[in-house]
Amino acid sequence: MTDRAMRLSLLGLRGDKGRDPEITGLAVDSRQVRPGCLFAALPGSAVHGAEFIQYALRQGAGAILTDRKGAEIAAAELAGADAALVVAEDPRAALAGAAALWFAAQPETMVAVTGTSGKTSVATFTRQIWQALGHKAISLGTMGVQGDYQAKLAHTTPEPITLHRVLAEAAAEGVTHAAMEASSHGLDQHRLDGVRLKAGAFTNFSQDHLDYHKDFDEYFAAKALLFDRLLDEGAGAVINIDDARGRQMEQIARDRGLKLTTVGRAERADLRILNQRYDATGQDLRFSLYGQAHLVRLALIGGFQAENVLAAAGLVIAAGDEPARVLDTLSSLTTVRGRMELAAVRENGAAVFVDYSHKPGALASALQSLRPHVMGRIVVVFGAGGDRDRLKRPLMGEAARQFADVVYVTDDNPRSEDPAAIRAEVMAGAGPEAIEIGDRAEAILRAVDTLQPGDALLIAGKGHETGQIIGSDVYPFDDAEQASVAVAALDGRI
Ligand SMILES: CC(=O)N[C@H]1[C@@H](OP(=O)(O)OP(=O)(O)OC[C@H]2O[C@@H](n3ccc(=O)[nH]c3=O)[C@H](O)[C@@H]2O)O[C@H](CO)[C@@H](O)[C@@H]1O[C@H](C)C(=O)N[C@@H](C)C(=O)N[C@H](CCC(=O)O)C(=O)O
Ligand SMILES: Nc1ncnc2c1ncn2[C@@H]1O[C@H](COP(=O)(O)OP(=O)(O)OP(=O)(O)O)[C@@H](O)[C@H]1O
Ligand SMILES: N[C@H](CCC[C@H](N)C(=O)O)C(=O)O
Ligand SMILES: [Mg+2]
Numbered sequence: 001m002t003d004r005a006m007r008l009s010l011l012g013l014r015g016d017k018g019r020d021p022e023i024t025g026l027a028v029d030s031r032q033v034r035p036g037c038l039f040a041a042l043p044g045s046a047v048h049g050a051e052f053i054q055y056a057l058r059q060g061a062g063a064i065l066t067d068r069k070g071a072e073i074a075a076a077e078l079a080g081a082d083a084a085l086v087v088a089e090d091p092r093a094a095l096a097g098a099a100a101l102w103f104a105a106q107p108e109t110m111v112a113v114t115g116t117s118g119k120t121s122v123a124t125f126t127r128q129i130w131q132a133l134g135h136k137a138i139s140l141g142t143m144g145v146q147g148d149y150q151a152k153l154a155h156t157t158p159e160p161i162t163l164h165r166v167l168a169e170a171a172a173e174g175v176t177h178a179a180m181e182a183s184s185h186g187l188d189q190h191r192l193d194g195v196r197l198k199a200g201a202f203t204n205f206s207q208d209h210l211d212y213h214k215d216f217d218e219y220f221a222a223k224a225l226l227f228d229r230l231l232d233e234g235a236g237a238v239i240n241i242d243d244a245r246g247r248q249m250e251q252i253a254r255d256r257g258l259k260l261t262t263v264g265r266a267e268r269a270d271l272r273i274l275n276q277r278y279d280a281t282g283q284d285l286r287f288s289l290y291g292q293a294h295l296v297r298l299a300l301i302g303g304f305q306a307e308n309v310l311a312a313a314g315l316v317i318a319a320g321d322e323p324a325r326v327l328d329t330l331s332s333l334t335t336v337r338g339r340m341e342l343a344a345v346r347e348n349g350a351a352v353f354v355d356y357s358h359k360p361g362a363l364a365s366a367l368q369s370l371r372p373h374v375m376g377r378i379v380v381v382f383g384a385g386g387d388r389d390r391l392k393r394p395l396m397g398e399a400a401r402q403f404a405d406v407v408y409v410t411d412d413n414p415r416s417e418d419p420a421a422i423r424a425e426v427m428a429g430a431g432p433e434a435i436e437i438g439d440r441a442e443a444i445l446r447a448v449d450t451l452q453p454g455d456a457l458l459i460a461g462k463g464h465e466t467g468q469i470i471g472s473d474v475y476p477f478d479d480a481e482q483a484s485v486a487v488a489a490l491d492g493r494i
Pocket of ligand 4: 119120121141142181
């Protein structure tokens with residue numbers, strides 16, 4: 001970043017006392033500040049970034065962006081400093097704007113998707129459709145950047161500096177289309193403020209992240225930011241109207257003058273699911289677009305995938321592709337890694353699926369949606385993550401008890417917490433018949449062992465993850481791999 005420089009004013013920022021230094025880079029972490037950098041001292045949940053202004057100045061920061069409180073905290077250090085001070089009402093929003101200007105390029109056609117579940121799936125399907133139509137496209141989110149440009153990401157919605165660096169790199173590689181996940185944290189922290197979006201989608205809403213958002217309404221309000229603030233008037237809004245929150249979002253989008261496409265089973269939905277027929281390898285979907293019926297074969301497990309596929313189709317259409325051509329691509333869509341992914345099949349035909357459901361609503365819907373594909377019993381193996389929303393643990397237990405026939409409770413990234421204590425909270429909801437096995441590999445082996453012809457096992461919670469986080473160590477662990485190993489061992493192939 002340091003091989004070029006840009007005046008502070010060209011980043012949309014105004015320094016105090018008319019100061020307008022050349023900026024050589026952007027940083028949110030004082031430890032990454034290099035001479036001439038702009039340091040954004042953001043109000044944090046643990047500390048105010050302004051506590052680190054003294055270090056940023058020592059490293060040679062050329063400008064400090066913060067809020068009024070930050071300026072007060074660091075008043076003494078700032079008084080004698082050469083660096084320009086920029087005080088913004090909302091420094092996160094100002095940083096997002098500055099990052100967009102600094103990196104300048106982004107794919108021409110960008111869309112974002114929010115909702116409690118389905119963001120990764122919709123973003124991935126959107127990218128797959130674009131690619132099938134011949135566009136150079138990426139999806140960006142929980143699984144990193146995938147498609148015609150690839151990169152790892154630490155967050156679902158990265159902070160603006162990383163986000164715009166990646167978008168600029170992708171654009172430089174010729175990527176013209178990008179679908180990104182908008183997490184509620186990302187929206188709340190203005191991480192996407194500088195992204196030029198052609199359309200946004202809303203999937204659904206259920207319990208999550210109540211460790212971060214004060215309550216349901218605040219969590220919803222964060223998701224609504226995509227429609228009531230980020231998208232420009234006239235941009236597309238693709239909204240699943242099957243639940244009450246979806247209809248609330250629809251109203252918000254309507255009030256903002258967005259161009260609506262409704263999705264769902266509701267009779268008035270523009271992209272409407274008419275019927276689904278399930279079998280062991282996928283489903284036939286009958287749907288309509290503006291009243292015109294279509295039939296498509298989807299090699300995807302789970303009724304909710306139809307909602308995700310139609311939301312993705314809606315986004316691609318809203319972003320400018322021709323509807324008939326878009327619908328033609330749908331039969332080519334492939335399973336998203338770790339989302340109702342077939343991981344292994346036993347000799348007796350019983351199937352093992354790996355899924356990323358790690359929230360009560362997602363677990364319930366994963367299990368419910370598996371049911372019509374399965375003739376026998378559904379067995380589930382799952383746990384709940386440590387250092388994350390505790391309220392969801394018993395609720396996940398209840399979902400498993402209600403929608404699976406055999407329940408194994410195990411560990412899923414206990415992090416700094418006591419694994420047994422997490423399991424106890426899950427077990428409280430899962431009921432006395434649930435079987436508790438801390439070691440995840442053993443739980444998977446035991447569950448695979450119970451599978452009879454026609455049964456299916458759902459290993460939930462880790463999806464595409466490749467590690468088990470215990471304390472601060474990450475041990476290699478891949479549910480799909482463990483499933484294959486267990487099947488091979490039990491069927492006498494190893
Ligand atoms: C809860 C949350 O979202 N926290 C974000 C927030 O950090 P914070 O407010 O807690 O930061 P803090 O520790 O209080 O520090 C305050 C400030 O001081 C700075 N600092 C800190 C130490 C230092 O030596 N120097 C320094 O400058 C920090 O960079 C920060 O800007 O602001 C930081 C800078 O923008 C983010 O990196 C950080 O994301 C953390 C890493 C995080 O893990 N976020 C997760 C929960 C997240 O965003 N997840 C979503 C959703 C995932 C999902 O859907 O499941 C995602 O999009 O990934
Ligand atoms: N439309 C949907 N409705 C209900 N459940 C869904 C839907 N789509 C996906 N799921 C479930 O949620 C899990 C996560 O899906 P996905 O990764 O697409 O969602 P996400 O919103 O990106 O989640 P995260 O916030 O964890 O990144 C899936 O494994 C599946 O069980
Ligand atoms: N993005 C989510 C993923 C959780 C996945 C689950 N395996 C866990 O560790 O809880 C989080 O970090 O809360
Ligand atoms: Mg995701």
